[in-house]
Each structure stands twice: as C-alpha cells, then as structure tokens.
Amino acid sequence: MRYRTLPNTDLSVSTVGFGLWTVAMPWWGIDDDAVGLHLMRRAYDLGITFFDTADTYGEGKGETLLADALGDRRDKIVIGTKFGYDFYNTPDQKGQRERPQDFRPEFIRFACEQSLQRLGTDYIDIYQMHNPRLPAVMDDDIFATLEDLKAEGKIRHYAAALGPANGWEAEGLALMRSRKIAALQVIYNMFEQEPGRVLIEASEPAGVGVLVRVPHSSGLLEGKYTLETKFEKGDHRAHRPREWLIEGLQKLEP
Numbered sequence: 001m002r003y004r005t006l007p008n009t010d011l012s013v014s015t016v017g018f019g020l021w022t023v024a025m026p027w028w029g030i031d032d033d034a035v036g037l038h039l040m041r042r043a044y045d046l047g048i049t050f051f052d053t054a055d056t057y058g059e060g061k062g063e064t065l066l067a068d069a070l071g072d073r074r075d076k077i078v079i080g081t082k083f084g085y086d087f088y089n090t091p092d093q094k095g096q097r098e099r100p101q102d103f104r105p106e107f108i109r110f111a112c113e114q115s116l117q118r119l120g121t122d123y124i125d126i127y128q129m130h131n132p133r134l135p136a137v138m139d140d141d142i143f144a145t146l147e148d149l150k151a152e153g154k155i156r157h158y159a160a161a162l163g164p165a166n167g168w169e170a171e172g173l174a175l176m177r178s179r180k181i182a183a184l185q186v187i188y189n190m191f192e193q194e195p196g197r198v199l200i201e202a203s204e205p206a207g208v209g210v211l212v213r214v215p216h217s218s219g220l221l222e223g224k225y226t227l228e229t230k231f232e233k234g235d236h237r238a239h240r241p242r243e244w245l246i247e248g249l250q251k252l253e254p
Helices: 033-045 061-076 105-119 140-151 169-178 196-206 242-252
Strands: 003-005 012-014 050-052 078-083 124-130 155-161 183-187 209-213
Touching: 033 061, 061 078, 061 105, 078 105, 105 124, 105 140, 124 140, 124 183, 140 155, 155 169, 155 209, 169 183, 169 196, 183 196, 196 209
Parallel strands: 050 078, 078 124, 124 155, 155 183, 183 209
Antiparallel strands: 003 012
C-alpha cells in the first residue's frame, strides 16, 4: 500500500480508502453487518488506513460499524465523516431521495457530538460538508463554527464532499478559492471525468487534497455486468436509467 500526506495537513492516508456507504446501507447488495465488519478489518490488514463514512449512512450505522470494526485501532486510522443532512427530525423520509439539509451552527455542533459518540472517539480527522450548495459555501457562520470545532480539538480538519446533482463545479471552485478546506471529495473515473477533472486541476495550486469516490463507476468498470444483469428493487443501481448500463457496456467493448 502507498500513502500520501494531504496538502497543508499532517494527515497521511492510504491511496486506497474504504467507503462505508456500501456496507452501511443495503443499497449495494450487502445487508449483513458481519460482512461489513470483516471487510473493514481485512482492508486494514491490507494496509488501508483511510475510512470514509457519513452520519446519514444508515442513520448513523456507518459510524457505529466503523467503531465496532476498528475502534481499538483508532490511533492507526484516519476517519472521514460528513454532516449537513437532518435525518434526526425526518424519520419518515427514507429511501432513494435526499434528506433536508441543515448547516446552522447549532445543528453542526449537535451533529458533530452525535458522530463523535457513534464513532467512539473524541476527534474526527476529516469533517466534511455533505453536498453543500453555494449558499452554504458562502456562509461565514458555517466556517467560523468549523474553525471553533478545530480549536476545541473535536475535528482536525474540515472538507467537503460534492455530489453530481447536489452541487459540483461552482461549489468546489468557490470552496478552494475562499475557504481553508483540507480536501474535496469528488466522483472521478474513466466514465465520469467532468467536472472532477476541473476540480482536480484546480486543487494543486490551491493546496487542497482530493478524495476520489466511485472509481469503479458503480461497478461498471469491474467487468461483472452484462446486458442481462438485473438489479434488485432496493439496489441503488436499479434507480439508474437502463441506458446507463447499455452505454457503459458499449464503451467497454474492445
């Protein structure tokens, strides 16, 4: 395994990370917690030290799973988690749709404390805004709160995870230009290169790290799908149009 230090930080992370969305939610075919725990421990044994989750993954389950799997190795791993979605006050809003966002300072503090408890730790290495829009990016109160959390030792660095439909290029460029973020998390792979390419190119002169997710294009690049592949009703990929599978397989043809 190789390791890199995020620019302008003291965080050394494995170049391959472990994203907990796939094990904290049943949307990817894994509904057995024991499988998720085994995968995380095996990943650690293979040298992976960066584990990325979010408070909204399974309504906190991703964080508690990580604590169960590697809580005894806290000083040897780097934890990234996310905040900004209010699932505490919207228990009836579940499934493949976006929860209401809340970036008020008091909610950020509340969410941070809840994440710390679930993770079984007294600090978070990379605390990420989850799919922020421009109004949140331009809100000074949010970043004053994050700076306070840093000063209090509750978080080491703050960052942002950007979503393709929920804020992307404009938000990423504005964050790198006007905020002291440690990293941007973006989608980037052989099929989905924009606007990730723009943000990656802008990150180096800005001194901002990049965390890439969905490198396998939701499984298309793994070579396991065919035109006969069917996804279960609750699978995240079942909500994609059929053309996503057809066109992806055509691109993979020699």
